[in-house]
Amino acid sequence: MAIETIRHAVDYMLGQTNTQQLKRYEKELQAVNALADEVKSLSDDGLRERADAVLHRLRDGTSRQDARVEVYALVREVAERTVAMRPFDVQIVGALALDDRRIAEMQTGEGKTLVATLPATLNAFVGKVHVVTVNDYLARRDREWMGPIYEFLGLNVGLLQDGMDPADRKTAYAADITYGTNNQFGFDYLRDNMVLTHDRKVQGPLDFAIVDEIDNILVDEARTPLIISGSAAEALDRYRKFASLSRRFREDIDFEIDEESRRLTLTDAGIHKAEQALSIENLFSPEQTETLHHIETALRALHLFHKEQHYIVKDGRVMIVDDFTGRLMPDRRYSDGLHQALEAKEGLRIQRETQTLAQITLQHYFQLYRGLCGMTGTAKTEEDEFKQIYALPVLVVPTNRTLRREALPDRIFRTQKAAFNAIADEVATLHEQGRPVLIGTNSIEKSERLAALLKARKLPHHVLNAKYHEQEAEIVADAGQHSAITVATNMAGRGTDIKLGDGVADLGGLHVIGGQRHESRRIDNQLLGRSGRQGDPGSSQFYLSMEDDLLRIFGGDRIAPLMDRLGMEEGEAIEHDLLTGAIRRAQKRVEGRNFEIRKRLLEYDLVLSKQREAVYALRDRFLLPPPGSEESLGTEAEADLEEYLHDLFEELAENLVGEHAAAGRPLDEWNLGGLAHELSTYGPISASLFEEAGIEELIALAGEHLKKALAAQRERLGVQFSLLARYIILTTIDEAWRTHLYNLDDLKGGIGWTAYGGGDPLVAFKRESFSMFQEMLGNAAEKIVRVVLNPRLTVSSGPAPKRSDENLRYVHPSATSPAPKQASKSKGGQRAVRIEKEPGRNDPCPCGSGLKYKKCCGRVT
Numbered sequence: 089m090a091i092e093t094i095r096h097a098v099d100y101m102l103g104q105t106n107t108q109q110l111k112r113y114e115k116e117l118q119a120v121n122a123l124a125d126e127v128k129s130l131s132d133d134g135l136r137e138r139a140d141a142v143l144h145r146l147r148d149g150t151s152r153q154d155a156r157v158e159v160y161a162l163v164r165e166v167a168e169r170t171v172a173m174r175p176f177d178v179q180i181v182g183a184l185a186l187d188d189r190r191i192a193e194m195q196t197g198e199g200k201t202l203v204a205t206l207p208a209t210l211n212a213f214v215g216k217v218h219v220v221t222v223n224d225y226l227a228r229r230d231r232e233w234m235g236p237i238y239e240f241l242g243l244n245v246g247l248l249q250d251g252m253d254p255a256d257r258k259t260a261y262a263a264d265i266t267y268g269t270n271n272q273f274g275f276d277y278l279r280d281n282m283v284l285t286h287d288r289k290v291q292g293p294l295d296f297a298i299v300d301e302i303d304n305i306l307v308d309e310a311r312t313p314l315i316i317s318g319s320a321a322e323a324l325d326r327y328r329k330f331a332s333l334s335r336r337f338r339e340d341i342d343f344e345i346d347e348e349s350r351r352l353t354l355t356d357a358g359i360h361k362a363e364q365a366l367s368i369e370n371l372f373s374p375e376q377t378e379t380l381h382h383i384e385t386a387l388r389a390l391h392l393f394h395k396e397q398h399y400i401v402k403d404g405r406v407m408i409v410d411d412f413t414g415r416l417m418p419d420r421r422y423s424d425g426l427h428q429a430l431e432a433k434e435g436l437r438i439q440r441e442t443q444t445l446a447q448i449t450l451q452h453y454f455q456l457y458r459g460l461c462g463m464t465g466t467a468k469t470e471e472d473e474f475k476q477i478y479a480l481p482v483l484v485v486p487t488n489r490t491l492r493r494e495a496l497p498d499r500i501f502r503t504q505k506a507a508f509n510a511i512a513d514e515v516a517t518l519h520e521q522g523r524p525v526l527i528g529t530n531s532i533e534k535s536e537r538l539a540a541l542l543k544a545r546k547l548p549h550h551v552l553n554a555k556y557h558e559q560e561a562e563i564v565a566d567a568g569q570h571s572a573i574t575v576a577t578n579m580a581g582r583g584t585d586i587k588l589g590d591g592v593a594d595l596g597g598l599h600v601i602g603g604q605r606h607e608s609r610r611i612d613n614q615l616l617g618r619s620g621r622q623g624d625p626g627s628s629q630f631y632l633s634m635e636d637d638l639l640r641i642f643g644g645d646r647i648a649p650l651m652d653r654l655g656m657e658e659g660e661a662i663e664h665d666l667l668t669g670a671i672r673r674a675q676k677r678v679e680g681r682n683f684e685i686r687k688r689l690l691e692y693d694l695v696l697s698k699q700r701e702a703v704y705a706l707r708d709r710f711l712l713p714p715p716g717s718e719e720s721l722g723t724e725a726e727a728d729l730e731e732y733l734h735d736l737f738e739e740l741a742e743n744l745v746g747e748h749a750a751a752g753r754p755l756d757e758w759n760l761g762g763l764a765h766e767l768s769t770y771g772p773i774s775a776s777l778f779e780e781a782g783i784e785e786l787i788a789l790a791g792e793h794l795k796k797a798l799a800a801q802r803e804r805l806g807v808q809f810s811l812l813a814r815y816i817i818l819t820t821i822d823e824a825w826r827t828h829l830y831n832l833d834d835l836k837g838g839i840g841w842t843a844y845g846g847g848d849p850l851v852a853f854k855r856e857s858f859s860m861f862q863e864m865l866g867n868a869a870e871k872i873v874r875v876v877l878n879p880r881l882t883v884s885s886g887p888a889p890k891r892s893d894e895n896l897r898y899v900h901p902s903a904t905s906p907a908p909k910q911a912s913k914s915k916g917g918q919r920a921v922r923i924e925k926e927p928g929r930n931d932p933c934p935c936g937s938g939l940k941y942k943k944c945c946g947r948v949t
């Protein structure tokens with residue numbers, strides 16, 4: 089009876105839409121069912137032929153919607169023949185929702201692994217499909233388990249695993265359907281955007297992703313980006329080296345300064361000096377672009393930026409003084425390595441030892457897919473978030489059999505000690521009856537304390553901390569056996585099927601005990617989902633104490649006096665539906681607040697995300713062919729390069745003219761000689777050419793000059809020119825982008841601290857990071873033009889461009905590293921690749937949220 093009431097209440101709360109949506113799918117489901125007999129009568133080959141025919145129709149333009157009834161009917165039959173599971177009606181409904189790019193909420197044990205095969209097959213007919221799971225073990229299990237379905241139909245299936253080398257990854261992605269973890273997919277994306285030649289990309293198109301346990305990715309992981317970092321030690325060394333080298337260069341001999349434009353150029357003598365000092369052959373060979381940049385930056389730091397005028401040194405740091413207002417700008421850093429060069433010049437510690445090379449949050453990564461959908465047992469509580477932020481509607485799919493899970497009211501104790509003792513007592517009682525118990529905790533520390541209590545009572549048990557996915561999965565699988573006792577943290581053994589042992593159903597099935605209520609109801613629901621699967625009997629109860637954060641912070645002030653009035657002893661508990669209701673309300677409040685925090689974090693990250701996409705799109709345009717290949721770039725690519733360079737020329741011409749002449753200024757203040765001098769870097773030019781010219785004409789003339797220089801370069805370097813130019817563009821952009829990431833980190837950290845005149849820090853961050861980005865692009869553009877047009881640019885005789893992956897580190901709390909050569913075989917598990925020492929509690933959080941570490945990722949829950 090109770091269950092029916094709940095059903096109605098749920099229907100009521102979910103409003104019409106869920107019911108209506110289900111009705112719509114009901115119709116399609118009937119159509120799938122109607123094909124069952126016909127499909128069943130087909131031979132294996134007959135099935136394959138039918139599938140082939142649909143595939144061709146799809147490729148000829150039939151829409152997925154029009155084809156899916158037939159495809160689902162076929163896959164259903166294939167699943168029965170190959171893996172001996174025939175998708176239930178509710179599974180077909182879930183599968184339809186996935187194909188519609190929704191989140192299908194399906195309880196644990198409803199067979200989501202199988203559900204995914206239907207949209208995976210359908211979508212693999214028209215593109216690449218990625219099936220995303222939470223850990224390597226599940227990826228492998230699901231790939232092996234479901235593989236026969238796809239293979240029967242002639243589809244290839246790939247599998248990504250930790251430690252695979254790029255060649256194997258490429259093969260895995262080349263398959264029609266690829267199984268892997270979210271970290272593997274995300275890191276591969278980042279790495280693909282660090283390569284120089286297109287053959288080294290492994291991932292392929294991001295067409296369609298089916299994300300298992302999607303709430304885990306979009307909600308729980310919201311705070312931590314995937315980061316690839318490298319050691320900055322080498323770079324830091326270089327800043328110091330160049331700071332000291334730069335002191336040996338003399339103005340007007342080794343370099344010239346144009347005061348007006350604050351531009352610094354090495355003379356031939358200076359170039360020669362640098363080449364000698366560094367024992368390099370040619371400063372203008374493409375591999376030396378960074379060196380050239382370093383020398384010039386060091387020189388600019390020394391001669392164009394003056395202490396007490398442009399910056400001051402305070403607390404061991406270089407702080408920028410605003411040009412116009414004279415105010416200090418403590419959070420701003422000069423871009424492009426200039427700040428570091430100033431630190432080196434002043435003999436200060438150069439900030440930071442590791443350098444972020446690339447980063448992305450999983451949320452933004454998954455938003456890159458053309459189609460995204462997901463499955464989980466727990467989505468409804470966060471429905472608004474999924475819809476608002478990710479445009480993913482949630483469909484609650486009914487269970488295959490009626491849910492027979494009984495939720496007992498929460499028991500609330502004064503102290504955690506009392507609550508834990510009561511748990512241990514309860515476990516002893518149930519154990520005596522032979523009933524299996526699963527106790528869920530939210531921290532390793534708590535699970536260990538509980539284990540100690542169980543041990544003291546001589547109760548045999550297993551403790552799982554989500555470290556050893558495979559072994560833990562085996563143990564959790566047995567958690568439903570007669571008298572089993574299992575203590576597990578939230579993530580331990582997730583995705584594993586808990587089947588009841590013989591006779592256990594008669595005892596009432598698996599009993600789940602929660603050692604606390606989590607801030608989020610969703611996490612509690614995940615725990616509940618471990619019992620009562622596929623219509624099994626089961627029950628659950630949460631044990632809380634007044635010492636739990638949730639109660640201390642919310643509603644505790646009401647419950648404590650009540651306990652006093654009732655004269656409750658320490659070991660006694662109150663247990664009432666009203667209290668359970670009050671706790672739910674507290675949870676909702678916290679959920680709301682956390683949603684806001686996540687939303688904000690994502691907004692910060694969105695700024696970065698847009699910039700990243702722009703940079704990646706740019707570098708994609710200019711990726712090189714594989715080294716040593718005869719592959720020519722093609723006329724289209726050549727034209728694209730030409731167009732890009734012309735755009736840069738236009739910009740540079742405008743800037744140069746703007747610096748030496750301005751429409752508002754009297755003509756006799758125009759420095760046409762200076763303009764000609766700067767342009768002479770790219771070939772001989774005389775100032776007399778500019779006489780009588782207006783601003784527009786000057787810009788046009790300067791642009792023409794650059795174009796002429798380009799033509800001369802092409803002439804001189806022949807077919808090699810475009811390769812060189814591309815190489816220079818790529819390396820310059822990459823270097824600039826990395827420095828930008830570095831500076832953004834500082835900006836984020838800084839803005840969190842500063843009140844910014846009471847303004848909204850997010851707005852300040854957007855504004856600042858935007859102008860830093862523009863500045864970065866502008867500087868990079870100028871550098872590209874200077875090197876690409878330099879008369880000394882040559883084809884290097886050295887080996888083909890190569891970039892090593894060896895020193896990269898992959899950072900994410902739940903990451904196992906996909907780095908090819910990483911020795912992270914350590915079964916140390918989830919947190920194995922955390923680098924950087926733990927920040928201080930009051931330090932800015934390394935996730936970049938701008939919060940103090942203790943208030944953010946370092947929060948003790």
Ligand code: ADP
Pocket residue numbers: 172173174175176179194195196197198199200201202583584585
């Ligand atoms: P979920 O991921 O939803 O928790 P799983 O995919 O792990 O569920 O499947 C749970 C169990 O249900 C597995 O043992 C699986 O074999 C079984 N199962 C799923 N679908 C079917 C089906 N259509 N027929 C028979 N067994 C099924």
Ligand code: MG
Pocket residue numbers: 200201300583584
């Ligand atoms: Mg699962």
